[in-house]
Amino acid sequence: MKIFLLTFISIIYLAVGQDECLPATCGPYAPVVRFPFWLKGHQPERCGYPGFGLSCNGSRADLDLQFPVTASATNIMLPLNMTVAVWNIDYKAQKMLVNYARARSCLPRKLPTLNSSASPIFEAEAIGYGEGSTLFNCSNTRNYETVACLSSSRYQVLDFASMYDISSLPPYSSCFKMYNISYVPDRALTGGDDESGTRFYLKWSRPSCGKCEAKGNYCRLQNSAAAAETECFSPQHGTNTTGALTNHKPLAAGITAGIILLAFIVIASFFMFKVMKRKRNDYKRIENAVKRHKDMRPRRYSYADVKRLTNNLEEKVSHGALVHKGKLSDGTPVAVKVLDASEQDDEEFISEVERIGGMQHSNILQLIGYCADGRRRALIYELLQGGTLAEKQSHTLGWEKVQQIAIDIAKGVEHVHQESSQKILNLVWDPRSVLLDHSFSPKIIVSTTCADEGAWRYTAPELLSCSSNIIPQKAYAYGFGMLLLDMIGASLSDGEERSEVQFPEWVIRQLEKREEEGKPNESVEKMLIVGLWCIQWFPCDRPSIKALIKMLQQQTMPHMPPYPFHLNTWQN
Numbered sequence: 001m002k003i004f005l006l007t008f009i010s011i012i013y014l015a016v017g018q019d020e021c022l023p024a025t026c027g028p029y030a031p032v033v034r035f036p037f038w039l040k041g042h043q044p045e046r047c048g049y050p051g052f053g054l055s056c057n058g059s060r061a062d063l064d065l066q067f068p069v070t071a072s073a074t075n076i077m078l079p080l081n082m083t084v085a086v087w088n089i090d091y092k093a094q095k096m097l098v099n100y101a102r103a104r105s106c107l108p109r110k111l112p113t114l115n116s117s118a119s120p121i122f123e124a125e126a127i128g129y130g131e132g133s134t135l136f137n138c139s140n141t142r143n144y145e146t147v148a149c150l151s152s153s154r155y156q157v158l159d160f161a162s163m164y165d166i167s168s169l170p171p172y173s174s175c176f177k178m179y180n181i182s183y184v185p186d187r188a189l190t191g192g193d194d195e196s197g198t199r200f201y202l203k204w205s206r207p208s209c210g211k212c213e214a215k216g217n218y219c220r221l222q223n224s225a226a227a228a229e230t231e232c233f234s235p236q237h238g239t240n241t242t243g244a245l246t247n248h249k250p251l252a253a254g255i256t257a258g259i260i261l262l263a264f265i266v267i268a269s270f271f272m273f274k275v276m277k278r279k280r281n282d283y284k285r286i287e288n289a290v291k292r293h294k295d296m297r298p299r300r301y302s303y304a305d306v307k308r309l310t311n312n313l314e315e316k317v318s319h320g321a322l323v324h325k326g327k328l329s330d331g332t333p334v335a336v337k338v339l340d341a342s343e344q345d346d347e348e349f350i351s352e353v354e355r356i357g358g359m360q361h362s363n364i365l366q367l368i369g370y371c372a373d374g375r376r377r378a379l380i381y382e383l384l385q386g387g388t389l390a391e392k393q394s395h396t397l398g399w400e401k402v403q404q405i406a407i408d409i410a411k412g413v414e415h416v417h418q419e420s421s422q423k424i425l426n427l428v429w430d431p432r433s434v435l436l437d438h439s440f441s442p443k444i445i446v447s448t449t450c451a452d453e454g455a456w457r458y459t460a461p462e463l464l465s466c467s468s469n470i471i472p473q474k475a476y477a478y479g480f481g482m483l484l485l486d487m488i489g490a491s492l493s494d495g496e497e498r499s500e501v502q503f504p505e506w507v508i509r510q511l512e513k514r515e516e517e518g519k520p521n522e523s524v525e526k527m528l529i530v531g532l533w534c535i536q537w538f539p540c541d542r543p544s545i546k547a548l549i550k551m552l553q554q555q556t557m558p559h560m561p562p563y564p565f566h567l568n569t570w571q572n
Contacts, residue, residue: 035230080105094209217232326383363408402523462539474540541562
């Protein structure tokens, strides 16, 4: 019906002809563009407000702007020219959803002495964390991502987010603070395109058309005003953007032609809808949820399809009681996880399937398809042939390889955080569910359901309480830390019994025993220290995911944290 309506409106627009400022779009998935915005190359500049010109980039709408960056110490506006991709425009709320595309300038090395009088057109609002950062000038930043346009051969500049602990700065480098800056999107300073698609909001206060839009009217520039002043008008009253009355004859002709074409399309499509009606009614609840998520990448399967590709759920995967081996029609091996439909409602399930299926990362297990057939549900993942982390770790993997596996797992977790910064997604932390490919590269599982029984010790304490102040990446850091200690403990135990409650302390005692026996290992010690930092009781004491990746990659040994569960410390 949406396609029919757009076709109908387009015919009317063509018939009316005289008005070049009618709503337009760059493509079927791009936002509708109207005042205060205008499309460059398609509409005259008078159709919009100064600074609101959009450009079509294929079927995407791009906006070139001076991104609002301030130096917090002096409240000076800093020039940073940027291009963003516009995905949605809320004319009533006067804000739009965008993501960073590319930078066209850089910040200054020194703050200007005079305060800028320029007022930015747009105000940035981060989705999730976005409290700004600090620029540091450092002598050496090996393994750290730098601000290339500010760095030189003698020094490098770091964009250090305020959520990081200052102990995460390069320990082998001398650094001094340049200045604080307000929120800037990822990759905007370090260079390149934002592969993760980090999204944020841009809001505007001028021109003020929100109240006009809320009444169902449109805004436009006043022709008689010398300044860029606006007025509110009703689009159905037959006036064009220049204020003159529209000729009703072409409008009537356009409406007539549109009605005739619309009637023809409806009649031609009636029989197709009639054939599909019975099946659509059978699964009305599920289909309504799917319609709200039209861009889902995972393929949908019926329960009959699931039984066919798994040979009637005959063969189970060794590391999961409800996970079955299967094969797609093209021969691709898959793992099918059967779910309990009572754990989530339809909308929540479809939403999380869309989010998980869209995560493309080398260290995240790819979701290929899903089943939402009445009350039957299943997730279809790629099947890896390298076994699980628990199976391979103590037999064929050395400590250096285990450390690289830990780094790769953390990179996967960081990608999950970027894709879902406002919501905790369920990561399966158990080493038996961390899968390895043929080269022993790990892939973590992101699931739509709660963790299996027994995974409570991987769950951050704040998630088990009634706290509403939960920081997703700090919760992920806790689960990663327990997994890291588990990876160490599995190779130290040699079948020895260990207490789940005192598990971190048990790992520490085992390492002390190895040192007494003359068997120390730098990789093991580094992973232990990072793991203990991750499981600190208070979320603010845990490192961010990016920070712990750097701690694992750096050449120097991180300093020992306080013991997580006692008031006294055990630092040497």
